[in-house]
Amino acid sequence: MLLDQHLVGCSSSPEIGKLISSLVKAQAGYKPVKKSEEYRISDTKSYWYSTWKDICEALYPSLLANGLTFIPRMSRTPEGWLMVGTLVHADSGEWITSTCPIRDSIDGHGVRVDPQSFEIGCTYAKKTLLMTLAGGWAEGDEVEENDAAKASEEVQDFDAAEEALNAKREQVEAALKLVARDPVKLKKYRLKMADLVEKGELRLADADDLADRYPLPGKEVASA
Numbered sequence: 452m453l454l455d456q457h458l459v460g461c462s463s464s465p466e467i468g469k470l471i472s473s474l475v476k477a478q479a480g481y482k483p484v485k486k487s488e489e490y491r492i493s494d495t496k497s498y499w500y501s502t503w504k505d506i507c508e509a510l511y512p513s514l515l516a517n518g519l520t521f522i523p524r525m526s527r528t529p530e531g532w533l534m535v536g537t538l539v540h541a542d543s544g545e546w547i548t549s550t551c552p553i554r555d556s557i558d559g560h561g562v563r564v565d566p567q568s569f570e571i572g573c574t575y576a577k578k579t580l581l582m583t584l585a586g587g588w589a590e591g592d593e594v595e596e597n598d599a600a601k602a603s604e605e606v607q608d609f610d611a612a613e614e615a616l617n618a619k620r621e622q623v624e625a626a627l628k629l630v631a632r633d634p635v636k637l638k639k640y641r642l643k644m645a646d647l648v649e650k651g652e653l654r655l656a657d658a659d660d661l662a663d664r665y666p667l668p669g670k671e672v673a674s675a
Contacts, residue, residue: 536580
């Protein structure tokens with residue numbers, strides 16, 4: 452049995468029955484592939500994607516347990532670099548293979564802009580081939596929606612906490628202005644300020660800045 456030999460890059464060993472049988476068992480043991488990394492396009496726009504690690508963690512244990520392994524290789528063609536992915540059944544030697552172009556950045560002379568660009572292109576091609584040949588799947592849209600809702604709640608909580616800390620700094624500074632000329636009260640309020648930092652109600656950086664702005668009598672203030 453051959454797979455779509457008229458399509459470039461799609462090929463197989465003459466027989467793939469044992470490979471398919473093992474692949475069916477392997478797929479029954481897959482986990483949904485996580486989308487653990489966020490790519491931020493702008494301050495308001497981003498998307499989550501699966502890393503090579505996410506894909507391997509979800510698919511490889513079941514693939515290997517059923518005698519299957521994925522072999523990626525690179526090939527140079529007139530159109531550019533190509534990633535060749537092969538899924539092999541260890542016991543029978545049966546295999547299926549496909550290809551994916553390596554998309555990286557090149558300048559007007561056909562020279563790669565940087566090594567990292569080529570490495571990223573290779574990784575994306577490997578991810579595409581392994582997911583396709585092994586038949587894996589990423590976490591569904593409902594997971595993305597839940598993650599987005601959770602992230603939104605976390606951002607709102609963070610904003611509220613930031614506002615509370617900003618308000619506390621303003622409150623502390625207003626009090627320091629009132630007692631700045633009274634050494635006893637200033638010293639007492641400086642101790643209270645340290646207590647606020649320990650409780651997490653005032654940022655340490657804000658406390659240090661206010662301490663410099665309102666020093667205790669007898670302390671030298673560094674000139675600007």
